[in-house]
Each structure stands twice: as C-alpha cells, then as structure tokens.
Amino acid sequence: MPALSAQQFVTRDHTVSLTPEQLLDMHEHMLLARKLDERMWVLHRQGKVAFHISGMGQEACQVGAAYAMERGKDWLHPYYRDMAFVMALGMTPRHLMLALFGKAEDPSSGGRQMPSHFGYAPSRIVSGSSPVATQCPQAAGIAFAAKLRGLDEVVFVCLGEGSTSQGDFHEALNWAGIHNLPLITLVQNNQYAISVPLEKQMPVENVADRGDAYGMPGVMYDGNDIFESYNVAREAVLRGRRGEGPTLLEAKTYRPTPHSSDDDDRSYRSRDEVEMWKKRDPILRMEKALRERGILDDAEQERILHRVMAKVDDATEYSQRAPYPRAEDAMHPVFGGLPHAG
Amino acid sequence: MPALSAQQFVTRDHTVSLTPEQLLDMHEHMLLARKLDERMWVLHRQGKVAFHISGMGQEACQVGAAYAMERGKDWLHPYYRDMAFVMALGMTPRHLMLALFGKAEDPSSGGRQMPSHFGYAPSRIVSGSSPVATQCPQAAGIAFAAKLRGLDEVVFVCLGEGSTSQGDFHEALNWAGIHNLPLITLVQNNQYAISVPLEKQMPVENVADRGDAYGMPGVMYDGNDIFESYNVAREAVLRGRRGEGPTLLEAKTYRPTPHSSDDDDRSYRSRDEVEMWKKRDPILRMEKALRERGILDDAEQERILHRVMAKVDDATEYSQRAPYPRAEDAMHPVFGGLPHAG
Amino acid sequence: MPVKSNIEALRDTMAAEMRRDPTIIITGEDVGQRGGVFRATEGLFAEFGPSRVIDSPLSELSIVGVGIGMALNGIRPICEIQFADFIHPAFNQIVNEAAKMRYRSNGQFCCPMVIRAPYGGGISGALYHSQSIEAFFCHVPGLYVLAPSTPYDTAGLLRSALRSPDPVLFLEHKKLYRAIKGEVPEGDFHVPIGRAEVKRAGDDMTIISYGLMLHESLKAADALAKEGVAAEVIDLRTLAPLDKDTILTSVKKTGKALIVYEDNYTGGLGGEIAAIIAENAFEYLDGPITRVAGPDIPAMPFSHPMQDFFLPNAEKIAAAARTLAAY
C-alpha cells in the first residue's frame, strides 16, 4: 500500500483493465531484461566487454511504469539501471548489446557513451549523461515545454535514492511544484549508492517523505511488485495528464548485483541481506502471480523463455560481429551546422 | 506561536531571564542598525556612495538571534541584510561605513568586496560572497568541524527565502540532518527575491515546511517580534549545544525598502502592501513593548537615540575621511605563502 | 537606420524574434514584471505574457537545466543568468549537458537555446558582479560563445543565436549596455556566428580584442595613429569557435600581435589566441606576441583605486603597443 503524503493520491487498481496478453507481455519484458542482463555479466566475465552495470532486481518498477505510459507520446529521461524500462518502451536487445560492445550501430550514442547510457529518440527516451540527477531539471523542462505547447504529454525521470542528495533533484522538484508540471520523478530506492547506505545518504526514512517539501504527493510502494508499480505509475500518469501536477514516486527495491562490474559489494553488505532480497525477486513474484491467476503455465513459460533466449542470443551474435566505429567518426557530431554560416 | 514540524520543538519563554538592561541593549542595537541604514540611503541619494543594500525591517529576527548566541564562541555565516546581526555580534558602525565607502580600513575586505559583505574574524562572522546560499554548506562544515573537535559551538547561517531554491540549501540541510550538526539555518522570509514573490519561488506556503524533508524541526515565527525571535533562536541554540541537532528557522518578515539602491520596487508590489507592513515595524513594536513593561520612557529613548546618532555621525565622518586602498593593494592577498616553498 | 544602445538592440531583437517565432520563451530571475535587473526584458512581459516571459526561482543550475529540457521538446528558451558571476552553479548543466547532448546522442538530440549573461567590470560590482567568464566556456566544444561589443553586432548575433541548432552562451558587457550607441538595421539581418571583424584597418600591428576592451583598444589605436603607428583592430565577436582566418591574415600582414582582454591574464582567452598565432604565423612575426589583461588576482575589487588597477584601459594598451611597435 502506498503511503500517502501531502495531497490526496488515491491509487485505484488499474491492473483490472490489463488483458492477460498484456500481463504476459509485461512478464516477458521483465524476463528479457533479466536474461539480457545475465548475458552481459557473462560477457564481462569472459573478458569480451569492458564494463557492465546491471538493472537486475529493479525490473518490476520499470516495466510497471512503462506500461502506464503512452508510448511515443510520453517521455522517459532514464538512468543507467533502466534496461527493462527502455526495452519496454521500444529499445531492443540488439540496441543494448551494440552499446555494450561499443559498436557503430549502437543507436544511443554510436559507441560514444558507456553502455547503459540509453537514448532513443523514436521512443522519446532522452539521452542521459553519467553525472547523476542532471536529468531531473531537464525532465522538468521537457514537461514545462509540453505544458507551454498545450500538449498532454507526461514525463518520467528516473534516478537512484542516492542521487536525490544532489542539488539538481531539489531544484527540479521545486520547478515542477511551482508550475504544476506533468513530471513523474521515479526514485528507484535500492538502498545503496555504490557502498553508501540510506542512513548515510539522507536523514529521512523514505525519499517519498520529501514530496511535501515540494507540494506534491510522495508515494512509496513495493517496487518489486509489478502490479503495485503499475497502479501507482498509472495514477501518477493520469494525474499529470489531467493537469494536476507532478508526483514523486519511490519504488522500494534492491540491487542484488554489485554496483557495476568494477564493484565488489562484499565490503559493505552481508551475504544474508543479499540472499534475503533474492527471495523477493520481482520476476519470481510475477511468475507466481500469473500462475495463480491461471494465465501462465509451464508450457507458456517455456515458450516465453525460448523467445527471450533467442533474442538474447541474436543480440549477442549480431553485436559481436557488428563493426566498430571508424576512428575519425569521433570528430562528429559536435555542431549541427548554422543556417546563416555565410 | 511557532508552528512545529517533524520533531518536537517546544519554545519556552527564555526572555524572562533577560534583564531590563539587556532588553534596552537589544532595543539600542536595532535602533543603531536602523539609523545607520537610513544614513546609508541618504549618502546614496547624495551620490556619495555607489551602492547600498538594506537590512531595514529585519532587525528583530537578527538581534533576537544574536542575543541567543554566545559571542566569540558561536559562529555566524551571514547574508547581506544582516547589518543588525553583525553589529549585535561586535562589528561597529565604523566598520560598516568604511565598507560602504570602499575604504582601506574596512575590516571585512579592505575595500575589496561590495558593502554588506560582512566578514569579521574576531566575532566569528565568516566572510560571505554574493552568490546566494553558498554559505549553507560551508556553515554545515563549520558545525561539522565543531562536532569533530568536540566543541559545543553552534553555527548560524542566514539567507533569504528566495535563496532556498538553490541546490546548496538542499545539500547543506541534508548533511546537517544526516550528521545531526549544530547548525541553525535562519531563513529571513521577507516574501520577495528582488521582484519574485514567494509563490513563484516555491510550491509550499512556508519554508519551515521543508524541515521534515531533512529530519529537523522547521520553525516559523514572527520575525518582527524580537521576543519571539529570541525565544526560538535560544531554543535552537540550546538544542544544538546539547547535541540534538540542526534546526530550520523561518522568520516571517518584510523588506520595506527596495531590494537595493539599484532597484525600483514599484513595478512589482503595491504601496498599500508596503504601508501595511510599515505598521508592523519591529522597532516600533519593541519600543511599545518596553514602554508597556515600564523599562523605557521618553527620556531614556532620547538618551538612546542620542548615543545612536552620535555613532552614526562618527562613523560617517570617520569613513569619509579615511583613506582609500592603494591601487597595488589589489594584488594581495591571493595566497598565504607556502611553508615548503623552497 | 535607427540608433540604439546595446540594451535597446538586445531588447528589440528579442521582441522581434519572439514575434516571429512563437516557440521562443524567456526565463530567468526577475525577467517578468521587473523587466530584468538591467531592463533587458522590459516591456516583454506586458507584450508576451507570463507563459513566454517566465520568472524563474533563484536557481541557475535549473534555469539552464530546465532550459535544456524545454529545448528538447520544441521550445527555444532564452535563459537569463542575472550576472555572469552566478553562472557557476550551472556549470555542470552547461558543460556536461547542453554542450555534450548532440555528441553523446550521436545527433539524436540537441539543445537549441541561448544563455544570456551580463559580464565584465568597471561598474563598482566588485568580486561577484564583475567577472569575465568566457575562458571557461571557450574550452567547451559543443557550445558557441558570443560577445558582441556594438549594438549592430548585438542585434545581428543575437538573431543568429536564436536560429542556431546548438546552445549559445551570449555574453553582454555590463558597462557597454548604455555607454555606446550605434546604428542598427531594421528587419531580419544577421551577423554570422564564427566571424571576427576588422573594426579598424592598419599595417603596423594587430590588436585583437572584444567586449569593453575592444573600445579601449580602438581608443588606444586613435592615440597610436597620432604617433604614426597604424594599428589594425580586430573585434572577435565570436569567442568560440575562434575566427582563425581573420586573426592570422591580419597578423601575417602586420607581423605584430597585441591581445587585449579584461579577464585574468593566466588561462584567459588571450593565451589561446597567442598560441594560435605562435603556432600558425611563426614566420611572419617580428615581435613577441604581447598580452594586456587583468592581473592574476581572484577578481575585480570594489574600491575605485583597486578596480582601476585591475582594468586594462586605452593608456595601458597604448603603452604596451608602443613597446611592441618599437621592437
């Protein structure tokens, strides 16, 4: 149950209007992200790629939110763990794999950025940088532009709970509150910022507690529960669409992997803690729920898994074979060209 | 009555332990700041000085806070309207006037900074810059150092309500909350940031409402009432002294003058509003209260005013005659000199 | 042609462009009813209303950050930074975000936006209302940096900036807002980004400058002319990317280069210009490339004697030019 804050934010059960096909689709999207992610770790262990940063464990809050959006109309300014989110909005395993290998065809950056720096204009996924939280005021600006232009687009922006310590977060929420912007700030609280735990990051228990300070609902929920994730996000979308303003969402979740392939998490957290959270895995929970509802059986799960693995294999092979950028490609594009250059 | 927030913050009446002499002293300090301020406006109108920025109308919350502090031990990281505050802590009318004229003897900066950029080491008044809110994390650092060193100093930092929109404010309060620092953030809410009114600055009614977001009491009070100002500040000081952590104070006040000598406030607020607030003048209210308590009569008020005007006159004359810095003084001090330069 | 001050040229151009292009908006502190602390946006709130002339909260980081977002979604923002000295909180959003958006997304996204910032000293503004900030930003590929010094160039370059597909930092010298006047054509005229201009022709040496110092350099050139030294004076106008052709053509002709800037000497833009000349016109030089600039102290002091000490002026420029001419 979301804890309400500041203004009224009543979450109805929007999942009732999801068809079994849609639910299976959501399940498949989570699974696809998970399996692709696992493959990326394997490729890293094999020394085939330089770096991987995982979205594992956070798939439910991401896919739930994606399904609450209108694709091609609403915007996402993502962060580096949003692998499931961006694929649910239209990016493909090939897209992500090409970036992992730094290949020319990588649609996010043509091999310029590190992997997981998603950016894909056809899906209105805005290119992100590495400095955390810079996306927040930018997302407020996208939402502001929509409002100024009279469009009923809503904007999601994602970040980790650690990143809320940045001034950018404060300033963005302030603008969104003042101008009642259709901005949904989705904080994926996985309880660590690399090694730094929540209590060294903020003096409040919940990020959502900060909604009040910006005159907006701060809603926290179980981010490993895709149904709750969908309901809360859908409510926030409808709110934004109706011109009722911004929402701060806090998905409680966990990152079962180290921060990145460069990290070793044993220095800062116990194995027991990690194991405990693995039992709350969002994909296992989804699978169980679908089976309980009679939507999923062994055969169907098998078919899904088969499709997923085929895509993962295809992405891997395709990307390994794909050409690197040429050295001189580095020189472009710096500027777009001036209309009145002469 | 202060509106409480987050944690328990009970304001007792600490003024009962103030002697009549102390109360008269507080009154005289407010009056001194006011009369000096008025003189500075006159000098500006006469074309004798380039710039003035006023602290008028905000004397009560400043002098109230200064009296709650232990001078020479507690710190103030001030802002440009803190004329009454810094004089109550030990700066003199000459000090301020010398800065107004940009004279060499200006103790704050030797004529380097604009007037009202106070800095006075003997009183632990930290040199401030012009970019607003930068003092907030610095003040948190001073408080952190006190804590690390096992000293029971408390630190006041002042800023306007508009300046709370800066990321610096958020980050500073976050540190203070996490580490339970003896930091008192005094927001002097005079309802405008130059021309920008509160509702275009923040989506909440009170700055104090934001205390919750940092796990600290947010206390708002009538900043034009020196008794209330003293009580609230004293409580916050004791809290900090006892190791109970930071407090966010919001003094509701008003700036009856234009933002600075460069401003014309008629474009953004009505004369009626200004007149209405002039009736709530903190110095008139203090005078009335002291008279009602039988502490002040006409003769005493006359004597005080006489002393005050003598100081204002002295400061004016002294500073006008004082020498300018030499041109080459501009070259120093950039560095303090390296111990191992050779 | 109407005669205008820089601030009038600025205001009129913004107004004309906003009439032409409904996606242009202005945001910044006090830009609305107050019309800006320098009055650059005076009357625009009345004409265009609160949804196109938007008072921002006091937060430079997000004035730029929100501006980037607007630019990504079809709005062309003019972001006003009240004083250039206060642009530093927005440094990350400008340097890491706006300037790198096109490159990092391989051309998928870009940030057509103009960041206006009043800069420079000589107005008793002291350390934090006098800074020259151009050197920091001229080191940032992906960003145009403009610094016109005449009403004509102000209008013409601002119009070009408002058609640029990439972010532009538009620097306005505060002391020049009202100090000089000049003719400004009506209608849709442009000064191209990336082109310096020879503001005075001469054969004996090249003085390269911009901003307030351009005018001091022109004064110095007047004085030198009386002494028989014909200085060519180049107004850079666009500081990034630099117009190397105009600089090198002139220096190859005159054989001597004097670079004048108001900013701190070390690491200022003048160093880069000197380096370009030293690398590309070595054989033509018959004197050391000389720089006249502010001293290496943290910023311009308030008190007049010290402020004057900081600022280069026509006398100091002429003195350096004489030494160079005699070389």
Add this chain to the structure above:
Amino acid sequence: MPVKSNIEALRDTMAAEMRRDPTIIITGEDVGQRGGVFRATEGLFAEFGPSRVIDSPLSELSIVGVGIGMALNGIRPICEIQFADFIHPAFNQIVNEAAKMRYRSNGQFCCPMVIRAPYGGGISGALYHSQSIEAFFCHVPGLYVLAPSTPYDTAGLLRSALRSPDPVLFLEHKKLYRAIKGEVPEGDFHVPIGRAEVKRAGDDMTIISYGLMLHESLKAADALAKEGVAAEVIDLRTLAPLDKDTILTSVKKTGKALIVYEDNYTGGLGGEIAAIIAENAFEYLDGPITRVAGPDIPAMPFSHPMQDFFLPNAEKIAAAARTLAAY
C-alpha cells in the same frame, strides 16, 4: 627505498599525514568501508574510524562546500571527488568560494584543504569518466593545481598540499594509478609546489607535459634519441601557478617548444604555456611553438577506435617532434 605505484604512494602518504596531523579528515563518496572506487583510501577507515574517514552523501557541491567550512574551523579536509568529470557541480564552491576566501576577507579567513580528483582517459571511461579538467581551474587565482605523474611526486606533492594554507586541487591520472611504479622515500619528504622538473635532459627541443602525456612524451623522446634528436622533457607537476622559469630556461636553450596535453586542444593549458613562451622567449625561438593535444570534441568516446583517436600518444608526439625538429 620502497617501490610503489601511484595509488600506493597516495594512500601511504594520506595515512602518514593523518597520523601526524589529527585535524586531517577525508570525505567523499564511498571513501569509508569501500575504500574508494579506486581503492585510494583502502584501510584508512579501519585505521582512523568513521569520524576521520567520512562517507559523504552523493553531492559534490557540498563535499567541497562542507570541506570549506571544516577548513574554516580547524579541520583540514581531503575532499575526494570520485571522478574529475563530476567536479562541475562543485565549480561554484571551488571557484567563487574556496579560491576567493582569502582575498575577499583580506586575509582574515582561508581554506586549507585538498580536493582530490581522478582525471584523464584511456580506461574506456567514455565522455564522463575520462575528462581532463585542469584548464578550467588553472584560470582561477587563489587555487593551487597539482598533477604529479610519478609515485615520488605524488607522495611529495601530496605532503606539501597537506601543509598548504590555501586550497589545492590535486589531480591524479587514473591510467597511472597502477601502470607505473617508482621509488618513494620514507619519512617527511616534500616536493615543492610551483616547481616543474626536467625529467629528461636534451638540447634540440623542449617537450613540456604532465600526467599520462608525460610518460608518452618520455617514450617519444626515447624514439627521437635513436634518430639523433635530443629532446628535453619537462614535467610541470604543478599546473598553477606555472613554473615559468623552468619552462623558459629550457626553451631558451633548445629554441623549440612542443607542448603535449591530453585535454581538448582549444583553451587547454597548453595554450597558456605557448603564450608564455611566445611572449617571453620570442628571440630564442627557431620554430613554431607546437601543440599536440586531444581534438576539439566534447569528450573522449567509449569505443576503442575513437578513444585511441582522441588520445595523443608517443607516436603522435614523435611525429610532431620530427616536423618541429626539421624546421
């Protein structure tokens, strides 16, 4: 003498200094139990505890801002910025605050503090984990900028930095953390701030560099030596203030200057060095002052072919040196 890597020299010096001076603390992201993402503070949390090795919230602005405050009240902080690319949010606190505190208060207050920042590329870090940031800060009077390239200099300069009465930006090249080893004396030895060092002597040209490029320049000098060109290689070590004497003495001897830096070409520190030489050694030059640097693109790309394209290396340096030598 013990042989150490740069990261070991760094860690050992911090530990030794913290034992000596109880007012030194460390703060930054993940500096505590994690020992820093590069392991620079490994073991220090265990030795000095949570009140001297303090995990900060994820907020660079206030890592520096809080550091300034600590410095004002008797604590000497070492503020770690996890990657130099993330220093930009703290730009205002460094440039407008720490660097100007002494000047603006006429010497009443100062900020003895060290800001450590791992910088530079070649480690597949892409746009935001590869940046060279020194040029921005070398333009800021009131701030020392150090960039040692050997374990000896790392230890000696860090020790000097921790005795400085003014703020120091201490830049550590990420690719050099473990790539090279060298002898480091035990005990209280210093390398003075403000002094460059001739790392290799030669008469035919002067190569001026620092950081990773110093080592590439030394490699290039090896290759050139085999071809009969004796290059003198200067390691700047302190980037601000520059050691003009060492630079000029060498260039006056060799008559040729090649400046090598990894940062973007335009506006990089190399431009300032070229300008200093052009202004002060004009008569001694017998070739154009040449620069080898990163290209003017927003930042270093991720993919190997493009990363390699960005980075200057021994071959590119030697090629430029041959052209210059043949001049």
